[in-house]
Amino acid sequence: MKEFDLIVLGGGRATSLAKNAAKKGKKVAVIEKSALGGTCPNRGCVPSKLLIGYAEVSRAIQEAKRHYIDATIKKIDVEKIFEKTNHYISKIDENYQKKFNENVTVFRGEGKFVSNKVIEVNGEQLTAKQIVIATGTRPMKPPHEKAWSSDDIFPLKKVPKSIAIVGSGFIAVELANFFDAVGIKTKLLVRSGELLKNEDGEIQAVFQEEFSKNVDVAFNTTIKETHYNESKQVFELILENKERQTTPHSCEALLYATGRESNADLLNLEATNIELDKRGFIKRNEFFETTAKDVYVVGDAGGEYMLQHAAAYEVNHMEKYLYEDKKEPLKFKYMPHAVFCEPEIASVGITEEKAKEEGIAYVSSVTNWLASAKAESTKLKYPITKFIINPNNYEILGCHLVGPQSATMMHQVLAVMHLDNDIRHLKEMLYIHPALSEALLPAAVNSVKEVEKYKEAK
CATH class of the missing domain: 3.30.390.30 (FAD/NAD-linked reductase, C-terminal dimerisation domain)
Incomplete structure (x- = not known):
């Protein structure tokens, strides 16, 4: 049994807590099964915004006529765009590792609870005075084995010539906007009649009208049948609208961006007193405490505000709570968000x-x-x-x-x-x-x- 002052389960935003605790002389363990940095810099908000930067330039040229400028795009090197983005991603784990001093031990593997205060990873058992769960979320699994989730975009090994994207939220519209802007034939499939349904109605209406001028959106549409043609390496879809009319559609890539789910089911919490809510997220009180003593949860794993800036804010508060004796509960005055798209x-x-x-x-x-x-x-x-x-x-x-x-x-x-x-x-x-x-x-x-x-x- 290896003993620590702090175990951080999940190497994403909570690595800043691990780093700062180590600077205070605490013996810290970080458990991460994938790349350090977590979803945001490796597979989410950071690389997707890098892509959107290219989309913005492309859109500006495409729409130059409204400025009385006659401009055309001769070529968009999408392979180079992904090469540069993939290279950026490849450095993230190393950069996070460099932030740790000798008091941090990183365990590369999937951590599972053995009891309230014991976690097993790669056959080793670890315990600590305090444990912080920061395991985030994962995309809903696509119904077809050849289909992608948003996790499969970064790093992207093969750039498709065409893509169909299923979803109506911010991940779906941001990625559809990018692929369409850089010349990849894109179709967005939306089960309902609206995009970004959680936005204010008047804002949503403007967004939907403007977005649909650029991107081919099929509203009130589902995929009735999915077949992957191995010889042609394309998806052959049968789409169905609300009138039950069907149309065929083929594409090289099929991406599902239909939501995210908790990773709590991967932690063997059955061996602990830690409770989940009805959605499968870890229950916590206003001090981030779970139902097991000295075990805390921050970020998306708590299922409250699933945004990177919220997670960073929570981790900062968690550090003050644990090491600066500031025992006030965190209450967000407000929670902003953005959709980085066109518009x-x-x-x-x-x-x-x-x-x-x-x-x-x-x-x-x-x-x-x-x-x-x-x-x-x-x-x-x-x-x-x-x-x-x-x-x-x-x-x-x-x-x-x-x-x-x-x-x-x-x-x-x-x-x-x-x-x-x-x-x-x-x-x-x-x-x-x-x-x-x-x-x-x-x-x-x-x-x-x-x-x-x-x-x-x-």
């Missing part, structure tokens, strides 16, 4: 649909960006900002953007929400003219007007 979305807080559902008092405003010369220069008419405001105290309940650089623009709103959540600060502050962020000024002005109307009506 781009950024969102924080409540949607109007949710406000109505929960009976929350609110006013809303939708404002285009055209008051900003920088926004006008994009020659795009669709970008909008939507604010949802508490009319009793000017609190920003939600903000939703669709348009270029939405994720960057959102940080101005986030700063106000973090420090003193009052929409009037965005109305009264001084903006650089004519920066893109200046589009937030008329949106804030309109929101304040809506609050004043509400107060007058009362």
Whole structure:
């Protein structure tokens, strides 16, 4: 039995906790069955955004006509794009390993609990005063053995000439946008009639209209039959729409991006007192404590906010809780997210649909960006900002953007929400003219007007 001060089960975002604990003189074990760094830098948000960078350049050339520029693309070297992206990924594990000092021992293998405080990996048993579970999630398994999940994109060994993608969430639309933009024949298959259904309705409608101008989307469509032709190395699909009409479709690659599931079932938690919720994620309280003493869970493994920036924030709080005697529970003031696509979305807080559902008092405003010369220069008419405001105290309940650089623009709103959540600060502050962020000024002005109307009506 090897003894440690801390075991971190999962070598993703929680490696920063392991690194910093080791700097404090703690003896730390990190257990990881794959590459250090976890999903985000190896198979998720980082490499996918590298791909999107290429897509943005391609789209800009394709859409140059709206700037009265006649431009054509002679060639897109997709093989080179993936070669560069794969090379980036290949260095991640090594770079994470270099961050550890001699107090960290990395165990390469799949860790399973033997009891509450004992984990077995590669035939060795480890125990520690404290254990942090940070095992994340995995993509839902595709129903066909030759089909891909998002984990199979990075590193990609063979670039297809055509691809069908099943899904309607952010992973599906981001990857469909990339493949289509770089000239790979792409078809997005959506079971329902909408994309990004969890976004605010007005933002979602704009996104869907603009996205569908570029990408071939088959709504209300399922795959009735799947056959992989080995000799031709293509999928031969029979697609079925809601009227039960069928059409054939062939493609070299078939990707399922239909959601993610907990890895908790791989940990042998039956040997412990650790409990799961109805969705199969590990139960925890406001201090990240599981139902086993001195065993904690952070990040996606807890099933709360399955976003990299949320996991990083939680791990930072976990370190303060364990080693700086700061015992306050972590309560997120807000949880922003973005969809890095064409068009781009950024969102924080409540949607109007949710406000109505929960009976929350609110006013809303939708404002285009055209008051900003920088926004006008994009020659795009669709970008909008939507604010949802508490009319009793000017609190920003939600903000939703669709348009270029939405994720960057959102940080101005986030700063106000973090420090003193009052929409009037965005109305009264001084903006650089004519920066893109200046589009937030008329949106804030309109929101304040809506609050004043509400107060007058009362």
